[in-house]
Amino acid sequence: MSEKSxxxxxxxxxxxxxxxxxxxxARGDVFGRDQPVTIVLLDIPPMAGVMNGVVMEIIDCAFPLVTDIVATTxxxxxFKNVDYAFLVGSMPRREGMERKDLLAAxxxxxxxxxxxxAAYANPDCKVLVVGNPANTNALICSKFAAPKIPPQNITAMTRLDQNRATAQVALKAKCPVxxxxNVIIWGNHSSTQFPDISNATCxxxxxxxxxHDQSFISTIQxxxxxxxxxxxxxxxxxxxxxxxxHMHDWYHGTFDIVSMGVYSDGSxxxxxxxxxxxxxxxxxxxTKQYKIVDGLALDDQAKQKLLITGQELEEERSEALAATLAD
Structure with missing residues (x-):
C-alpha cells in the first residue's frame, strides 16, 4: 500500500x-485498491447537517483506504493541499431562468x-468540473486558478455523454459494451454536443x-x-x-481514445x-498528461456540428466573462 494518502x-x-x-x-475504484485517500467534502452552510450525515455513513462503511475525512463549508x-478535485456543486437551472442568469450564478x-x-491547492492538482454548465464553469475556474494551476489541469466532464453513446452503440450492435x-464527444456538454461514432470499433x-444518424445524436443530446x-x-x-x-483514466492513463473537455488553444x-x-x-x-488525438477525418456534416458547438462555447464565454466583471 502506498504511504502517501x-x-x-x-x-x-x-x-x-x-x-x-x-x-x-473511497473503495479504490478511481485511484487504485492500494492507494489511501483523504476524503475532503465541501458544501454550502445550509447543507452542513446533511453533509455531516454523509460523513457518518462514510465512517460506517469502514473503508480500508480512507485515512481521514474532512467536511467543511x-x-x-x-482546498488546502488538494491533489485531485471533483467540482460537483453548482447552481442548477431553475424554471424560468435564462442561460445568462445561470452563467452569472x-x-x-x-x-x-x-x-x-490558486491560494491553497497542490500546484499539480488535477481538477474535474462536473457541475453544469461544466465547460464554461471549468473555463472560469481556470482563469482564476492561473498561473499556479495551469489551464491543462482543469477539465470538464463529457465522459457521461461518451458512456451514454457507447452504451447505445453496444445495444444496437448487440455486443458487450x-x-x-473510439466513440467521441466533441464540443460542449449541452444540446449542441456532437456524439461521433464514425471511428467506433467493436x-x-x-x-x-x-x-451521422440524427436520431442517435438527438438521443444522446x-x-x-x-x-x-x-x-x-x-x-x-x-x-x-x-x-x-474520467479521473481514473487521467490518473492511470489509457491507450484507448476517451473524451474530455480540455483547454483549446485553437490548433x-x-x-x-x-x-x-x-x-x-x-x-x-x-506523466498523467493527456494528449489530443489529431488526424481523425471529419466530413462536412461533422465540421458543421463542431462549428455550432464551438460558437455556443464562445457565446457562453463572453457572457460568463462579462459576469465576472459585474461580480
Whole structure:
C-alpha cells in the first residue's frame, strides 16, 4: 500500500452525485485498491447537517483506504493541499431562468473556487468540473486558478455523454459494451454536443458507418432530460460513474481514445481558442498528461456540428466573462 494518502476534494458533498461518487472513490475504484485517500467534502452552510450525515455513513462503511475525512463549508480548509478535485456543486437551472442568469450564478461559485485553488491547492492538482454548465464553469475556474494551476489541469466532464453513446452503440450492435471503443464527444456538454461514432470499433473491428444518424445524436443530446422525465430526478448515478471514469483514466492513463473537455488553444479541428472543448484524447500513465488525438477525418456534416458547438462555447464565454466583471 502506498504511504502517501491522496487528498481528494468533492464539492456539492450533500448532493446526489456526490452521494454516488464518494463510495466509488473511497473503495479504490478511481485511484487504485492500494492507494489511501483523504476524503475532503465541501458544501454550502445550509447543507452542513446533511453533509455531516454523509460523513457518518462514510465512517460506517469502514473503508480500508480512507485515512481521514474532512467536511467543511470553508473553501480555504477544503482546498488546502488538494491533489485531485471533483467540482460537483453548482447552481442548477431553475424554471424560468435564462442561460445568462445561470452563467452569472455559476461564475460566482467557480471564480471563488478558482481563487481557492490558486491560494491553497497542490500546484499539480488535477481538477474535474462536473457541475453544469461544466465547460464554461471549468473555463472560469481556470482563469482564476492561473498561473499556479495551469489551464491543462482543469477539465470538464463529457465522459457521461461518451458512456451514454457507447452504451447505445453496444445495444444496437448487440455486443458487450466493454468491446466498443473510439466513440467521441466533441464540443460542449449541452444540446449542441456532437456524439461521433464514425471511428467506433467493436471487438477491434471498425463498425459499419454510412453517415451521422440524427436520431442517435438527438438521443444522446437529450438523454439527461429523458432520465429526469422518467426518474423525476437528475442522472446522479451515471454522472458519478462518469466522473470516476474520467479521473481514473487521467490518473492511470489509457491507450484507448476517451473524451474530455480540455483547454483549446485553437490548433485542433477548428475548435475556437480559449474555451474548454471536448476532444478525443489519450493519456500517458507515467506523466498523467493527456494528449489530443489529431488526424481523425471529419466530413462536412461533422465540421458543421463542431462549428455550432464551438460558437455556443464562445457565446457562453463572453457572457460568463462579462459576469465576472459585474461580480
Amino acid at each position: 491522496l487528498r481528494v476534494l468533492i464539492t456539492g458533498a450533500a448532493g446526489q452525485i456526490a452521494y454516488s461518487l464518494i463510495p466509488i472513490v 470553508n473553501e480555504a480548509e477544503a 455559476n461564475v460566482k461559485i467557480f471564480k471563488s473556487q478558482g481563487k481557492a485553488l 466493454r468491446e466498443v471503443k 471487438c477491434g473491428k471498425k463498425l459499419p458507418f454510412t453517415g 437529450k438523454r439527461g432530460a429523458a432520465v429526469i422525465a422518467a426518474r423525476k430526478l437528475s442522472s446522479a448515478m451515471s454522472a458519478a460513474k462518469a466522473a470516476a471514469d 485542433h479541428y477548428g475548435a475556437p481558442k480559449d474555451v474548454i472543448f471536448s476532444f478525443p484524447v489519450t493519456i500517458c500513465s507515467k
